[in-house]
Amino acid sequence: MKHVISVTVENKPGVLARISSMFARRGFNIHSLTVGPTEDPRLSRMTVVVDGPEMEQIVKQLYKLVHTVKVTELDPTETVEREIMLVRVNAEASRRGELLDAANLFSAKVVDVGASTVTFEVAGEPSALNDFLELMRTYGITSLVKSGRIAMAKDLKTTTKRSRLRTA
Amino acid sequence: MAETLTGAQALIRALEHAEVDVVFGVPGGAILPAYDPILDSPIRHVLARHEQGAGHMASGYAHATGKVGVCVATSGPGATNLITPLQDAYMDSVPVVAITGQVATRAIGMDAFQEAHTWGISMPCTKHNYLVTRVDELPDVIAEAFHLAATGRPGPVLVDIPKDILNATMTWHRPGEIDLPGYKPSVKGHPKQVKAAVEMIHRSQRPVLYAGGGIIKAEASEALRHFAEQANVPVVTTLMARGAIPDSHPLALGMPGMHGNYTAITAMQRSDLLITIGARFDDRVTGDVATFAPDAKVIHVDVDPAEIGKVREANVPIVGDARTVLEQLIETMSSLLDGAEPPEREPWFSQLAAWQEEHPLTYHQDPDGPIQQQYVIEQLHRLTRGDAIVVAGVGQHQMWASQFWGFERPRTWINSGGLGTMGYAVPAAIGAKVGMPDETVFAIDGDGCFQMTSQELITAAIDGIPVKIAVMNNTSLGMVRQWQKLFYGERYSAVDLTDHTPDYVKLAEAMGCVGLRAETPAEVVPTLEKALAINDRPVVVEFKCDPEAMVFPMIPAGGSNDHVVLGPEDLA
Numbered sequence: 127m128k129h130v131i132s133v134t135v136e137n138k139p140g141v142l143a144r145i146s147s148m149f150a151r152r153g154f155n156i157h158s159l160t161v162g163p164t165e166d167p168r169l170s171r172m173t174v175v176v177d178g179p180e181m182e183q184i185v186k187q188l189y190k191l192v193h194t195v196k197v198t199e200l201d202p203t204e205t206v207e208r209e210i211m212l213v214r215v216n217a218e219a220s221r222r223g224e225l226l227d228a229a230n231l232f233s234a235k236v237v238d239v240g241a242s243t244v245t246f247e248v249a250g251e252p253s254a255l256n257d258f259l260e261l262m263r264t265y266g267i268t269s270l271v272k273s274g275r276i277a278m279a280k281d282l283k284t285t286t287k288r289s290r291l292r293t294a
Numbered sequence: 295m296a297e298t299l300t301g302a303q304a305l306i307r308a309l310e311h312a313e314v315d316v317v318f319g320v321p322g323g324a325i326l327p328a329y330d331p332i333l334d335s336p337i338r339h340v341l342a343r344h345e346q347g348a349g350h351m352a353s354g355y356a357h358a359t360g361k362v363g364v365c366v367a368t369s370g371p372g373a374t375n376l377i378t379p380l381q382d383a384y385m386d387s388v389p390v391v392a393i394t395g396q397v398a399t400r401a402i403g404m405d406a407f408q409e410a411h412t413w414g415i416s417m418p419c420t421k422h423n424y425l426v427t428r429v430d431e432l433p434d435v436i437a438e439a440f441h442l443a444a445t446g447r448p449g450p451v452l453v454d455i456p457k458d459i460l461n462a463t464m465t466w467h468r469p470g471e472i473d474l475p476g477y478k479p480s481v482k483g484h485p486k487q488v489k490a491a492v493e494m495i496h497r498s499q500r501p502v503l504y505a506g507g508g509i510i511k512a513e514a515s516e517a518l519r520h521f522a523e524q525a526n527v528p529v530v531t532t533l534m535a536r537g538a539i540p541d542s543h544p545l546a547l548g549m550p551g552m553h554g555n556y557t558a559i560t561a562m563q564r565s566d567l568l569i570t571i572g573a574r575f576d577d578r579v580t581g582d583v584a585t586f587a588p589d590a591k592v593i594h595v596d597v598d599p600a601e602i603g604k605v606r607e608a609n610v611p612i613v614g615d616a617r618t619v620l621e622q623l624i625e626t627m628s629s630l631l632d633g634a635e636p637p638e639r640e641p642w643f644s645q646l647a648a649w650q651e652e653h654p655l656t657y658h659q660d661p662d663g664p665i666q667q668q669y670v671i672e673q674l675h676r677l678t679r680g681d682a683i684v685v686a687g688v689g690q691h692q693m694w695a696s697q698f699w700g701f702e703r704p705r706t707w708i709n710s711g712g713l714g715t716m717g718y719a720v721p722a723a724i725g726a727k728v729g730m731p732d733e734t735v736f737a738i739d740g741d742g743c744f745q746m747t748s749q750e751l752i753t754a755a756i757d758g759i760p761v762k763i764a765v766m767n768n769t770s771l772g773m774v775r776q777w778q779k780l781f782y783g784e785r786y787s788a789v790d791l792t793d794h795t796p797d798y799v800k801l802a803e804a805m806g807c808v809g810l811r812a813e814t815p816a817e818v819v820p821t822l823e824k825a826l827a828i829n830d831r832p833v834v835v836e837f838k839c840d841p842e843a844m845v846f847p848m849i850p851a852g853g854s855n856d857h858v859v860l861g862p863e864d865l866a
Contacts, residue, residue, distance in 0.1 A: 136476060139427075144417060151418050186600035192422045192442065195476040 128157055129181050130205065130277050133172040133188055134196040137163065141193045145172065148191060154184050158274035169195065173276045204280050210249040210273045212237065213259065216266035217244040225265055232258045243268055301429040302327035302460040305393070306335045308436035311469065314364050316728055317393075318342050318351035322368025323408055325395030327460035340728060340757050345372050347721040347750040349379020353388045354725030357708040358683055358733075360513065362443045363388070363725060368395045370408030373454070374415065378715060380450045381419035385712025386534060387511055389448035391439050392416075396425070398458040412454045421449030429462040437469030446479030447598040448511055479597060483614035483622050491569070491593045491610045492626045498567035498591075500642045501527045504550075504579075507534025507711070508572015508596060514617035515539065515704040518571070521624050526636040528646060530558040532573055534711045537701035547646065548655075551579040552849045553693040556653035556858050559847070561646055562587050563855045571595045572616040575605035576712070585854040595619045653847075653860060655697050661815050664840035667691055667766045670812075671698040673819050674736065674764070677826060682734040683708065683726050687719040687743030690772040693845045695738045717746030723761040724754050734826070737763040741791055741798075742771040748801065754832040755806030761832050762825050768839040769793040776844045780865055793838065802834035810835045 135141045142161055149156050157175040164171045176184060181199060188197045217225050222244070229236070229246055232254065238245035248258050252275055259267070299307065305328055309317070316338040321329045332339055342348035345367040352363030367376050373394040383390045397406040413425040422442050424435050432455070439451040495501055509518050515538050522529050522545045529539045530550045539546050550558040562568060562579075568590045573579070580586040583605060594601075594608035595616060602611040612619055627636075657668040671694055674682075680700050686692040686709040701707050708726055710718040723737035744765045754761050775789040802809030808831055812821040818837065825833045848859045859865055 140413065140417075140425075143414065147417055182603060183600065186604075189476075190598070190600050192474060192477045 127177075127179075129176050130200045130202065130207065130275065131174050131176065131185065131188070132198045132200055132277060132279070133174060133194060134164070135170050135172065135191075136193040136195060137168055137170045138193055141170065142172075144191050144193060145174075145188070148187055152183070152187055154178065154180060154187075158272070160274040160276050173274070175275050198279065200277050200279055204282065205277050206280060207252055207275055207277045208249060209252045209255055209275045210247065211255055212245060212247055212269075212271045213262055213267055214238070214243050214245040214269040215262050216242060216268060218242055221265065228261055232261075234258060245269075297466045298463050299466045300327065300331075300460065301432055301455065301462050301464065303331045304429070304432045304464055304466060305436065305455065305460065306331040306337065307466060308433045308469065309337060309364065310335060311433070312362070312436060312440040314362075316340060316355065317364040317366050318348040318355070318725060319366030320345050320348055320368070320372060321366075322372050322395065324369035324397055324457045325366060325372070325393070325460075326368075327457065328366070328393070328395070328455075339366075340724075340753065340759075342721065342753050343749040344747070345375035346378055346717070347724075347747055347753065349376045349390070349392065350382070350715075350718055350721035350747070351725035351728070351750075352390045352392075353379060353383050353386075354685060354708055354722030355729040356383075356388050356390055356725075357722070358705055358726035358735075359729035360705065361389075361729070362440055363390045364393065365390065366393045368408065369397055369412065370410045372408075373412040374410055376452075377415060377419060378713075380416055380452065382710050382713040382715045382718065383450040384419050384421065386710065387448050387507060388450065389443040390450040391443050392450060392452040394452060394454045395460070396454045396456040399427070399456045400458070402456065412452070416452045416454075419450070420452050421447075423452040424454065426453065426455045426459050429459050429464040432459070432464070433467060433469040438472055438474065441472050442474075442477065446477070447508075480599075480613045481615045481618050483595065483612040483619040485622070487610055487612045488619065488622045488626050491612060492623060492630055494567060494591065494593060494610060495525050495527065495569060495627070496630060496637065499639060500565050501525075501567040501569060501639075502547075502561050502565040503527045503529040504532070504562065504568045504570040504573050505529055505535045505538045506532045506571065506573025508616045509535050509538040510704045512572065512597070512616035512618075513704075514572070514620050517617050517620035517624065519543065521620050521627070524624060524627055524631070524636065526639060527569065528561060528643070530554075530562060531701075532576070532579055532711075533696055533709065535573070536696055536699075536707040537704045540702045541700040542702060549696055551576075552581070552851075553697065553845050553847065555655050555697065556847055556860065557646055557649040559849070559855050559858050560649055562590070564645075565590045567591050567593065569593045570608075571620065572597075574601045580605065581849045581853055581855040585856060587855075657843075659815055663815070665812065665815050665818060665837050666843055667694045667768070667837070667839050668698045669815060670764060670766065670818055670822070670837050670839075671695055671738065674822055675699055677819070677822055678734060678736070682706070682736050683730060685709065685719050685723040685726055685735065685737040687737075687739045688714045688716045689740045689743065690768070690776065690843070690845050691738050691740045691743075691766040716740075716743045719743055720747045720763060721750045723763065724750055724759050727754075727759050727761045735761045737761060739763055739765055740772060741765055741767040741769065744798075745791070745796075748805070751802065751805035751807050751832060751834065759832065760829055763832070763834045765798050765834060765836045766839050767793065767798065767836050768841040768843065770841050772841070772843075773845070775841070779844065780862065781850070798834060798836035807832040807834050811838070812836070813838045
């Protein structure tokens with residue numbers, strides 16, 4: 127089962143190395159990891175998708191790193207998740223129209239056209255990206271790059287429902 | 295008035311500010327600038343003969359004093375030689391600060407002379423580490439390093455300083471407030487959890503207090519003894535916790551684990567409640583985890599939340615400092631008991647006494663046979679009245695020292711528990727003696743261990759550090775030999791060290807120490823007396839020991855603690 131954790135860290139040199147080294151030496155499996163600046167220049171935020179059952183240990187070991195400020199395991203039902211990918215697909219002239227129709231259904235954007243390929247940019251929910259890939263496989267994918275997932279907890283303050291974010 | 299200092303001067307000033315009185319080190323090119331201002335500082339520098347020695351000295355010093363031990367090395371090989379002591383200190387939660395020189399900032403990444411990626415190499419074996427990039431940050435980085443090493447779960451911290459930073463100038467400023475938004479160790483246990491723990495302890499029929507090295511680190515021995523008496527609970531002390539409660543105390547059961555005594559192992563195994571404080575369910579304690587203490591509920595007190603639930607699920611987790619939580623437990627237990635006596639637990643204590651009676655730790659010293667190491671340890675204990683700091687290497691001698699030395703106070707047992715670093719004893723004993731010059735510091739070492747770090751005898755002799763070292767010469771890598779004897783059909787592979795080379799007496803003398811030797815059991819006591827009478831120089835005493843002797847009890851690796859092997863016949 128995949129879990130999504132949001133890790134707020136101090137924006138210091140080497141912090142990504144510290145996090146990835148900890149995952150490696152403790153034998154935790156990273157599915158994807160993205161990192162970038164936040165609204166506060168002193169902090170960076172990582173979205174880590176992990177595989178496996180050791181969530182409690184992963185959260186605790188993350189907290190043990192001196193530069194980790196906050197770790198939140200995100201509940202998929204109360205989280206906005208996005209991913210972007212670039213996918214290059216075989217597109218012989220005879221099938222190009224059909225291919226572009228299919229891409230349209232997913233709001234995939236054409237970003238490059240070659241002699242016999244088309245490259246799409248697709249952004250959205252990770253599951254939608256996977257659906258698009260399934261469809262594209264029938265044409266033949268020649269190249270694929272994914273950004274890794276970013277995620278943010280929904281702002282539930284406007285509703286009466288209490289936030290059920292599990293924080294360690 | 296603003297004072298302009300070089301980075302090197304600021305480093306030494308910052309160390310003085312951290313109340314450092316001694317550093318253990320070896321100079322070299324990149325750290326050279328720091329070795330000039332050290333001449334003008336009250337800080338003592340002990341010149342080790344190898345950086346590994348410097349690192350273990352810092353660790354021995356920290357173990358003995360409770361203060362942060364400091365070691366210094368140059369870039370490249372100097373820094374990589376520190377890696378073993380850093381990992382050792384990491385595994386055993388020893389507060390150490392390592393200062394390493396680094397090639398100049400512009401040379402980093404250029405494969406410069408004596409360059410190594412110290413920051414990256416040391417990351418997984420330190421609690422935290424730094425590469426200093428601006429001279430101005432030196433005072434704060436050093437202050438943070440000491441804060442991190444000493445607080446929470448203690449551990450090693452490394453500060454890597456490029457040579458150009460040491461040579462640059464800055465306006466000295468005292469370190470500011472420590473600002474680490476991601477580092478806030480919990481000290482006090484949650485009162486609700488403490489209350490739940492006390493109620494569980496009070497109801498328990500067969501409780502065991504499982505005391506780990508955290509008790510020693512947190513200076514919680516007094517509180518531990520008080521609580522054990524108040525709640526009427528027997529106490530096992532792990533290899534890292536020997537001395538946490540006096541071995542002579544009626545509630546003390548001694549050491550559990552792979553080479554623990556039968557009663558300590560079996561008490562945990564049959565317990566209905568393990569009150570775990572500052573211990574981490576190490577594989578050497580639990581044996582096969584699936585069959586470990588099957589009926590026991592677990593209260594787990596640790597300053598490091600990641601230890602709780604890592605190996606064994608805790609019914610009552612309590613994050614906090616061992617002493618603070620023990621004091622909370624005492625207070626809460628007082629109000630629960632409200633003047634009444636704690637439960638007698640008569641069947642449990644009778645059972646424990648019966649096991650102790652039935653399966654004591656034993657050995658036999660044949661007066662005409664070879665020397666048994668246990669005999670040397672017992673006689674040394676008798677002659678010193680146990681009033682010494684004992685430092686061990688790793689292997690058979692270490693297990694016998696832990697089994698047969700009666701520890702009466704904390705910080706009198708120094709050894710490499712987690713990493714199991716052979717060669718630890720000689721340098722760690724030197725560090726301990728530097729920290730506690732008025733104590734008798736006696737290393738109990740094996741011949742294999744001794745040969746790994748014996749060059750530090752010179753350090754002891756030249757720097758006037760009169761440690762005593764017993765070399766238990768069983769002419770072999772004894773623990774490995776024991777396993778080959780028991781589990782590999784006596785096919786001895788690469789364990790023979792010979793009984794004549796080196797000549798330990800001559801070696802000791804060549805290194806500026808006194809060399810003594812005992813070859814027969816009758817010579818043990820007179821030789822120990824001689825060694826104890828020499829206090830102006832280091833002494834090395836070789837004991838010609840029985841190569842066939844084996845450490846028992848034993849739980850074979852991965853075996854269940856249900857099956858304590860009391861002697862070779864149990865393995866047949």
